[in-house]
Amino acid sequence: MDYGRPVQFGCFLTPDATSPHRALELAVEADDLGFDLIGVQDHPYQRRFYDTWTLLTAIAMRTKRVTVFPDVANLPLRPPAVLAKAAASLDLLSGGRFELGLGAGGFWDAIKAMGGPVRTPGESVQALEESIHVIRLMWSGDRGIRFDGKFYQLAGVHSGPVPAHAIGIWLGAYKPRMLALVGRLADGWVPSLGGLKPQDMPAANARVDAAAAAAGREPSAIRRILNVGGASADELATLALEHGFDTFVVSEDVMQQFAADVAPKVRELIAASRESR
Numbered sequence: 209m210d211y212g213r214p215v216q217f218g219c220f221l222t223p224d225a226t227s228p229h230r231a232l233e234l235a236v237e238a239d240d241l242g243f244d245l246i247g248v249q250d251h252p253y254q255r256r257f258y259d260t261w262t263l264l265t266a267i268a269m270r271t272k273r274v275t276v277f278p279d280v281a282n283l284p285l286r287p288p289a290v291l292a293k294a295a296a297s298l299d300l301l302s303g304g305r306f307e308l309g310l311g312a313g314g315f316w317d318a319i320k321a322m323g324g325p326v327r328t329p330g331e332s333v334q335a336l337e338e339s340i341h342v343i344r345l346m347w348s349g350d351r352g353i354r355f356d357g358k359f360y361q362l363a364g365v366h367s368g369p370v371p372a373h374a375i376g377i378w379l380g381a382y383k384p385r386m387l388a389l390v391g392r393l394a395d396g397w398v399p400s401l402g403g404l405k406p407q408d409m410p411a412a413n414a415r416v417d418a419a420a421a422a423a424g425r426e427p428s429a430i431r432r433i434l435n436v437g438g439a440s441a442d443e444l445a446t447l448a449l450e451h452g453f454d455t456f457v458v459s460e461d462v463m464q465q466f467a468a469d470v471a472p473k474v475r476e477l478i479a480a481s482r483e484s485r
Contacts, residue, residue, distance in 0.1 A: 209450065209451060210452060217457075218243055218456070219246055221247070223260055225256055226256055231267070237464075239271040245275050246267055246274050248267075250311075251282065261278070274305065275307060276298075279435065307396070311379070312327075329383070338355075342355055342360050344377075347375065348367050348370070349369075379396070379397060388418075392419045396430060397433065413432075440470065448478050
């Protein structure tokens, strides 16, 4: 299943606070190497990690062209109305170089230890769906916004600022209800290889596509971003041409060799396959 989207590449940076400047140095290097994206995981309860939002802002201010995104934001610890304002602010400050990766949560004991809610799987999906509506309302620029959900409410808030561009909401999703939510409401899907195995990709894509079609959306409009760590050019080309992924995010320890050797080869293989069709 090839959706025909242009292929892009990203780098996954560790928000390691024990090496104060390393993440920023790697981000500048990734920008110089031509990566399209920089993703940063969001685990606020990890004591050795920077706050993801602060780090993304610092990265955006140090770089010139690369887009930054939380891979993925921890919704239970980040109220969606405030998250939306932070996202719009960073998008404006960076000149439109921000996308919003968003997750329903995990590591519930750690979330609880930090004062966050503990949710069942069903509650997590419902809260995530409500958050998407809240975030988009907060990006609208409208006044007196109201939303009455089970988990989130807006009671006449004036939204703003409006982002510099139409920020995509990319969901970290693996299970059926979450995959259906991607298809119905999200702009992108951002799983990790390992959590999503190749043999499970056809069924996962089919669920996303069916939900998109039922909602009157084109499945090809949904970006498919895969955290891969590291992989060969042939493997990545197969993931693009047979499983529809258009963006690959690799780990920081392989980014030099990947940018020099693997990424150009992946582009060549995909272009050749598409031209032959």
